[in-house]
Amino acid sequence: MTVATAAADALSGRHENWGDIIWAPVQESVRRLQVRIAKAVREGKHRKVQALQWILTHSYHAKVLAVKRVVSNKGKKTPGVDGIIWNTSRKKIQAINTLSRRDYSPLPLRRIYIPKRNGKLRPLGIPTMRDRAMQALYALALVPIAETTADPNSYAFREYRCCADAIAQCFICLAKKCSPVWILEADIRSCFDEINHAWLLRHIPMDKKILGAWLKAGFLDKGKLYPTVSGTPQGGIISPTLCNLTLDGLEAAVRKAVPRRSKVNVIRYADDFIITGISYELLRDVVLPVVQAFLQERGLSLSEEKTRITRIDAGFDFLGQHARKHGGKLIIEPSQSGARAIAAKTKEIIRTHRGRRADIMIGKLNPVIRGWANFHRGVCSSAAFAWVDSSIYRHLWRWARRRHKAKGKRWTAKRYFRATDLTKWQFFETVKGDAGQRKVVDLFRAGSVKIIRHTKIRGTANPYDPSLKEYFRDRAAQGQSRLHPALAGCTI
Numbered sequence: 001m002t003v004a005t006a007a008a009d010a011l012s013g014r015h016e017n018w019g020d021i022i023w024a025p026v027q028e029s030v031r032r033l034q035v036r037i038a039k040a041v042r043e044g045k046h047r048k049v050q051a052l053q054w055i056l057t058h059s060y061h062a063k064v065l066a067v068k069r070v071v072s073n074k075g076k077k078t079p080g081v082d083g084i085i086w087n088t089s090r091k092k093i094q095a096i097n098t099l100s101r102r103d104y105s106p107l108p109l110r111r112i113y114i115p116k117r118n119g120k121l122r123p124l125g126i127p128t129m130r131d132r133a134m135q136a137l138y139a140l141a142l143v144p145i146a147e148t149t150a151d152p153n154s155y156a157f158r159e160y161r162c163c164a165d166a167i168a169q170c171f172i173c174l175a176k177k178c179s180p181v182w183i184l185e186a187d188i189r190s191c192f193d194e195i196n197h198a199w200l201l202r203h204i205p206m207d208k209k210i211l212g213a214w215l216k217a218g219f220l221d222k223g224k225l226y227p228t229v230s231g232t233p234q235g236g237i238i239s240p241t242l243c244n245l246t247l248d249g250l251e252a253a254v255r256k257a258v259p260r261r262s263k264v265n266v267i268r269y270a271d272d273f274i275i276t277g278i279s280y281e282l283l284r285d286v287v288l289p290v291v292q293a294f295l296q297e298r299g300l301s302l303s304e305e306k307t308r309i310t311r312i313d314a315g316f317d318f319l320g321q322h323a324r325k326h327g328g329k330l331i332i333e334p335s336q337s338g339a340r341a342i343a344a345k346t347k348e349i350i351r352t353h354r355g356r357r358a359d360i361m362i363g364k365l366n367p368v369i370r371g372w373a374n375f376h377r378g379v380c381s382s383a384a385f386a387w388v389d390s391s392i393y394r395h396l397w398r399w400a401r402r403r404h405k406a407k408g409k410r411w412t413a414k415r416y417f418r419a420t421d422l423t424k425w426q427f428f429e430t431v432k433g434d435a436g437q438r439k440v441v442d443l444f445r446a447g448s449v450k451i452i453r454h455t456k457i458r459g460t461a462n463p464y465d466p467s468l469k470e471y472f473r474d475r476a477a478q479g480q481s482r483l484h485p486a487l488a489g490c491t492i
Contacts, residue, residue: 018089029061038144038464053141063099066137067092080128081110081220098130099137106131109219109233125219125233135238142206144464146241151251152459156270157240159463163319164378166269168456173265173276175330180263180276184283185316187306191271193231195246196299246298257290269319283309321379334376334384342372343391350395358429359441366444373446378454385446396427422448
C-alpha cells in the first residue's frame with residue numbers, strides 16, 4: 001500500500017491492515033474535536049459540549065485511537081474475565097467496529113491484588129479489552145473538559161504535568177523568607193474505592209448510561225461475582241480522569257473559606273495533597289473542616305494515619321521527596337525511605353543473579369537505577385545519589401567475592417571494576433557484540449545524572465487551548481515535557 005493510498009484510507013475511515021494506518025491524520029482529526037470541546041466549555045455552551053462529545057465518541061478515528069491505546073500499553077497482554085486479547089492485526093481492525101454504544105453492556109472486572117509498601121494489598125480491577133477500549137474512547141471526549149475545569153495546582157493524570165511540577169510548586173510556595181511555615185499533609189483514604197456513585201452520575205459531564213454501566217459492572221474475585229456500590233476501578237483507563245474531576249474544586253473551596261493573606265496554597269497529586277498556611281490554628285480550625293466537608297459530599301474521607309499538621313522546620317515527605325527548611329533555606333531532597341527502597345530493590349536483584357553473568361545483571365539493574373535517578377534529578381539529590389551508589393557497590397563487591405572465592409581481592413577488583421572519569425570503581429562486563437567485536441557494558445551510576453532544575457508548568461496552561469500551542473512546543477524543546485503527536489504538525 002502506498003503512502004498516498006494509506007492517507008486517503010485514514011481520511012475516509014477505511015483500514016484493512018492495522019500496520020497500514022497513518023497515525024498523523026487520525027490524531028489530528030481527534031485533536032480538532034477535542035479543541036472544539038474545550039472551547040465550548042470555556043464559553044459555557046453545555047449543549048454544544050454534549051453534541052461534540054457525541055460526535056467524538058461515534059468517530060471512526062477516535063475508535064481507532066482508543067484501540068491503539070489498549071493494544072500498546074503495558075496491559076496489552078492482560079485479558080479480562082473473557083480471556084480475550086487483541087494481539088493480531090485482524091483482531092485490532094475488528095475491534096474498532098465493536099466500539100458501539102448500542103446494546104453495550106460491560107462485563108465484570110477481574111479482581112487481582114498487588115502489594116503495597118506497608119504490606120497491605122491494593123485491589124485492582126482488570127476490565128476486558130473491549131471495556132478498556134470503550135473507556136479510552138469516552139476518555140478522549142472527557143479529558144478536554146477535565147483539563148479546562150481542573151484546579152491550577154493539580155498535577156496527577158494530566159497531560160504535560162508530572163511529579164516534578166508539584167515539587168517545583170512546593171519550592172515556589174515555601175522557599176521564601178515570608179513563606180508559610182505550617183503544612184497540612186493529607187491523604188484520602190481509599191479514594192478510588194469510595195467515590196460516591198450518585199455524585200459521579202450527577203456531576204461527571206459524560207454519557208450517563210455508559211458511566212452508570214461501568215460503575216455497576218461488579219467484579220469477579222475467586223470465581224464469585226460481587227456488586228460495586230461505590231468507587232471506580234483502579235485498573236480502568238477512565239478512572240484517573242474521574243478521580244480528578246471528583247477532586248477538582250478543592251483548591252477553590254479552601255481559598256474561599258480563608259481570609260486574604262493567609263498564605264494558603266493547595267498542591268495536589270491525585271489523592272495526595274498538601275495545604276500551606278500561616279498558622280497551625282488556621283489549618284486545624286478552618287482549612288481541615290472545609291476539606292472534610294468537601295470530601296464527605298463525594299463519599300470520601302481523610303486517612304487519619306497519614307493526615308497531620310507539621311512545621312516546615314521539622315520537614316515533611318511528599319511524592320517521594322523530603323522538604324525541610326534548614327536555617328531559613330528550603331532543601332528538597334529524595335526521602336530516606338525512597339533511598340532505602342531503591343537500595344533494597346537493587347540488593348534483591350543482585351542476590352537473585354548470583355549464578356548469572358554480570359552483563360545480564362547489569363541489564364536488570366540499569367533501568368531501575370536510571371529511572372530512580374532521573375525521577376529525582378530536579379532536587380538536591382547529590383548526597384542521596386552517592387549513598388545509593390555506595391550501597392550498590394558494597395553488594396556488588398560481595399557478589400563478586402562470593403563468585404570467585406579462590407581469587408584474591410586484587411584479581412576481583414581488576415576483573416569487575418575499572419577507572420573512569422567519574423570513579424575508580426566502575427562495575428563493568430565485557431561481552432561480544434553482534435559483529436564479533438568485544439564491547440564494554442557499564443553499570444549505570446546514579447551519580448552520573450546531572451541535577452537539572454525543572455521549570456514548572458503554568459497553573460492555567462491548557463493543552464487544548466490553541467493560543468498555547470507554541471508554549472507547549474517550547475517546553476518540549478527544552479525537555480520539560482513530551483509534545484503530543486497531534487501538536488507536532490497540526491494547524492489548530
